[in-house]
Amino acid sequence: MEFLTGVKEKDTLEISGLLKTEAGESVKVNGAVHTIRNMGTVAFVILRKREGLLQGVYEEGAADFDLKDLREADTIEIEGILEKNEKAPGGIEIRMKHLTVLGRPADDMMPLPISKWKLNTSLEAKLNYRSISLRNLRERAKFRIQEGLTRAFRDYLYGQGFTEIHTPKIGARSAEGGANLFRLDYFHRPAVLQQSPQLYKQMMVGVFDRVFETAPVFRAEKHNTKRHLNEYTSLDFEMGYIDSFEEIMAMETGYIQYAMALLAGEYAAELKTLDITLPDAAKIPAVRFDEIKEKVAEKYGRKIKNPFDLEPEEELLISRYALEEWGSDFVFVTHYPSRKRPFYAMDDPADTRYTLSFDLLFRGMEITTGGQRIHDHGMLKDKIAARGMTEDGLEQYLEAFRHGMPPHGGIGIGLERFTMKLAGEDNIRETTLFPRDLSRLEP
Amino acid sequence: MEFLTGVKEKDTLEISGLLKTEAGESVKVNGAVHTIRNMGTVAFVILRKREGLLQGVYEEGAADFDLKDLREADTIEIEGILEKNEKAPGGIEIRMKHLTVLGRPADDMMPLPISKWKLNTSLEAKLNYRSISLRNLRERAKFRIQEGLTRAFRDYLYGQGFTEIHTPKIGARSAEGGANLFRLDYFHRPAVLQQSPQLYKQMMVGVFDRVFETAPVFRAEKHNTKRHLNEYTSLDFEMGYIDSFEEIMAMETGYIQYAMALLAGEYAAELKTLDITLPDAAKIPAVRFDEIKEKVAEKYGRKIKNPFDLEPEEELLISRYALEEWGSDFVFVTHYPSRKRPFYAMDDPADTRYTLSFDLLFRGMEITTGGQRIHDHGMLKDKIAARGMTEDGLEQYLEAFRHGMPPHGGIGIGLERFTMKLAGEDNIRETTLFPRDLSRLEP
Secondary structure (H helix, E strand, O other), X not given: OEEEOXXXXXXXXXXXXXXXXXXXXXEEEEEEEEEEEEOOOEEXXXXXXXXXXXXXXXXXXXXXXXXXXXXXXXXXXXXXXXXXXXXXXXXXEEEEEEEEEEEOOOOOOOOOOOOOOOOOOOHHHHHHOHHHHOOOHHHHHHHHHHHHHHHHHHHHHHHOOOEEOOOOOEEOOOOOOOOOOOEEEEXXXXXXXXXXXXHHHHHHHHHHOEEEEEEEEEOOOOOOOOOXXXXXXXXXXXXXXXXXXXXXXXXXXXXXXXXXXXXXXXOHHHHHHHOOOOOOOOOEEEEEHHHHHHHXXXXXXXXXXXXXXXXXXXXXXXXXXXXXXXXOOEEEEEOXXXXXXXXXXXXXXXXXXXXXXXXXXXXXXXXXXEEXXXXXXXXXXHHHHHOOOOOOOOHHHHHHHHOOOOOEEEEEEEHHHHHXXXXXXOOHHHHOOOOOOOOOOOO | OEEEOOOOOOOOOOHXXXXXXXXXXXXXXXXXXXXXXXXXXXXXXXXXEOOEEEEEEEXXXXXXXXXXXXXXXXXXXXXXXXXXXXXXXXXXXXXXXXXXXXXXXXXXXXXXXXXXXXXXXXHHHHHHOHHHHOOOHHHHHHHHHHHHHHHHHHXXXXXXXXXXXXXXXXXXXXXXXXXXXXXXXXXXXXXXXXOOOHHHHHHHHHHHOEEEEEEEEXXXXXXXXXXXOOEEEEEEEEEEOOOOOHHHHHHHHHHXXXXXXXXXXXXXXXXXXXXXXXXXXXXXXXXXXXXXXXXXXXXXXXXXXXXXXXXXXXXXXXXXXXXXXHOOOEEEEEOOEHHHOOOOEOXXXXXXXXXOEEEEEEOOEEEEEEEEEOOOHHHHHHHHHHOOOOOOOOHHHHHHHHOOOOOEEEEEEEHHHHHXXXXXXXXHHHHOOOOOOOOOOXX
């Protein structure tokens, strides 16, 4: 019997610890052998650690092991002397004295050249060898940025009085409509995977006022595009007691400002690795759907084909317009036509052909859909009836409204898409750890 | 066109804001009408707000509205004068002057008596009316505690150099074996819902060294017990470069200590509402599986029926033993028999009938399974073969090991179960927002 009392400081140092260590001191470090450059009498052993690369220097006679004992892709622990060297990553290197091999690969011929700065490999190969391709520093940095976006979302909303919730992903029926659902057998009953936590988070507004969830959603959409996934991570919030639907956009703006500050502060190394310039989110323009469609048509000489929806090319042009005219990488497009929004969307009382809803476009692509929702029980039932929908499966949802709900609204952000546009990638699979699409179900 | 610049301070105050306001000041607040107690010339209107209850006082003549304009379950905004009153919740009340009704229920007869302190209703009724039952203060407080546990998990691990990951829930095959899987049709291909992120998080140790995920997992287990769900939230971490499997237990101990401190600090009101005494996690005993089985058999005069597993009753007795002998609500049980652990578990080199793995028991129930994993490619292949398993579907997993992996291990915590034991509940559905079990797929 022993007692565990918490985490003990390790005798091995991470890079941040090494940077605080004086030159000449003896240190212990571990890592994966990223590359070995053998220059004859001296060799550089580059270790890959979670905080970046670290240079080990091997000199014959100075170490008590043979360089041949060391192979690329080994995971090792080394003891040595810390030295300053401006040319080395981080300005430090370790003169290697002693080696312990922790893990040895069965095969040190990597299927992909992960130690190259840019992994110039096909997306297909990167996805087929996901556990290897992500060992490349630039590849993995994208997912650190993604972490920052999620972390900021939660931290910001905790600070704004939101409660985190976990809603079920398996359900008897879909939250938002019949199409594009994955269906499964649930102990001999038909069930579906939820496309969104929408109806659940609305019900929880009646409980916690403000709620959020960061969780997977599932869409059985059959299109194979660069911007769609069949499973993705949705950053959702829903807030009650709003004075207007602008308040929802203000909350999202606050989040984005917070996220950009967190990235600039805590993820500076990854931003540099990826050469990302963070967008300025100090003020985000909001413009009506019908208005911006006309502005864009006029400025860029483009005919409006579909007055009720935005085509991908129009999203690009609206973003271009926002950048040129208002100097913003972000733009809220408000008042979407009612017929293109789900039944729970609040119609604009001033003109019920439109809704109090919005999309947020970022660098040419929609990354958020949001808006105010209907909170009156009668109005909700009328809208359901007017759409020719049934109330089947909505009983519990309607029950919340029957017993009082405050004015409310919220958003959903596609995490992988936000990451993609921030990292300057043109395919969403580049910023998805293990993408699921029409053809890809593995790894 | 307008610009969004972030969140503006609202003119309505939350309870924390009211507590900082001087008596006699005019204030605006919103909330849901929890109860109205009409005493004749004066009435008490109790508002339910996200931070708790707030007392409004209605006096005829003092307000510009009629009490009859107000109904239970209304969501309202009121203007009035803040007064101190020791007998009111939080020691403050609002003398109501002006009323705005924000949302009106279609029916103010609640299906459940949510304004009672304890909702003495059957679990069935609470689950059938989930959006209503959770409006009860004690019911909702449990999910605030649950938030604290998740939030602490992430915050603690961020601080320990972990990276958050999002692994896919739909897969071609299961991560851990064939049984108990929900099966679905994925564009005419068979697919399953993942039981755990196990193999993915291990692969990601080769990329980020330390990773965690907080996400749903799916288990098609056919037993209907008080401690099992078919969908639950798993708090998973996996860490590389460990010196021993004790390091994993130390990390979990550090998390629990951090979580208890966060709850004591930020969730004190909810702890009080639920009358929860936080366990002391300063030191957690760890004892071998075979040893504690014997100790318990001896002390409590119980025969060992199955030497390879713990029965629920044994878990209870081990917890009782740990409390009586070592004064701890937690106890790690280590070195589980190899035959009861999955193929990836690292056998104890000192006696390969046992593994370098553990469960954490808390107040009579297992809330965590963890352990060191095999990191050597050959050893892993041998174990797979020895188990009579096929490598089909494990190709990408094995690829990570073929190209070098450090010694590593990790844990999975059942969030709802942890919450259940902390809140002193005896059914896991009490601490699950929308439980999924053999018979329940709605709401």
